[in-house]
Amino acid sequence: MKLNPTVAGVTTARIQPENQRGGAPGARTKPGKTNTEPVVSIDSIMSRRVVTVGFDDTLATAKSIFDEAKFHHLLVVEHGELHGVVSDRDLLRAISPFIGSTVESARDVNTLNKRVHQIMSRKPITLRPEAEIADAVELLLAHKISCIPIVDEQFRPVGIVSWRDILRALASQNPAAGQAAGT
Template identity: 55%
Template sequence: MLSIAQLMSTKPVSVSPDDTLTVVKQIFDNVKFHHVLVVEKGILLGVLSDRDLFKALSPHIGTAAETPRDLATLNKKVHQVMLRKPVTLQPQAKIMDAIHLFNTEGVSCIPVVDSQNRPQGILSWRDIIRTLDRTDKRTAPT
């Protein structure tokens, strides 16, 4: 049985709780992943998804209808929007532990932390699907 350590992304991007949403928007505008970890002094405090960001920002940003008030939403701090105390797993957890959390907690990523709550990686449901797809291709009859 695969452990989470074998599936997780080992270099998650993190931001500070005092960073602005501008910082997070710039990250999401330039990458293909959908979550950043919120870390302070090496300890996981929360998670911020691209969906959380979109909910917090004015829909008028970048349009002809944009006003200074719309742009001000970019100045909100990460800690005002992030999910606090996210569900986590440790690296030695099994894939079924993650699948259970995805199904029961309604999350789309799971930070992987050590016993002191220091981030070690991040696992998304896409990581699991990708692994299952590779496994299926290796075992498929030719």
Template identity: 50%
Template sequence: MNITELMTDRVATVSMDDPLSVVKNAFDNSRFHHLLVVDADVLVGVISDRDLLKAMSPFLGTAAEVRRDIQTIAQPVHKIMTRKLVTLGPEAQLQDAISVFKEQQISCIPIVDGIGQPIGIVSWRDIMKTL
């Protein structure tokens, strides 16, 4: 099976300088678990909902919230995004994605074209649905 048959081609992107509040809003209002970080339409990073949870103060929105807590959500995306990317091209096969997930501790694989622009994303959930 070709990876393009499996991938989600509806990707959500953010820029490196977007505040984490933009990321939080995207996760809160969609069913995405990963956002692709782009610079001039080229993939430069990935941020997951787990990355966001680790970066945010647990006191946000509570009576114990202080200014320092609010500042955690104002951080730019590039401070917490994953920069070491494992990607596949549109010619990849299902077995290629399975091999990547077995070898790497990642939860998604961005699918990029020949110039590094994201065209889709495959998560381990997509693999499990297929199997």
């Protein structure tokens, strides 16, 4: 796999699509392997529910989204193109720990007025939908990240894959692991 910088400043892994050879939806086989060893594509496990924010949205906006939702990453999009990622941990590091407490001050509340572009991770590592789970695992480990935005040819987000999605997919392939994980 080769990482290529792009005009938009987003780094994406260029994965050449392989021939479909039947099997489960999203499953392919590697060249030289039989149909009994499917390779699952990112497209089949990615979350298609992508929530985005803009560069100039406030941290208060991001906080309210995280407070209401059950996910940990927001994609930063401008003119339809992906430019960054904000995690719930990025947000917690950027705002005052005293917000919502009895000792909260105006200075603490003002940390919510910062803009998303001030704390986002820029030039996110991305994959295309036809990439394999192994490609995602390699990127997650190599770059010490917890999610990978999935983009189309114009770098528009079409999904997101987290390490939890990968674990769920692997657990579903192994019934004993799935029961232990509560799936």
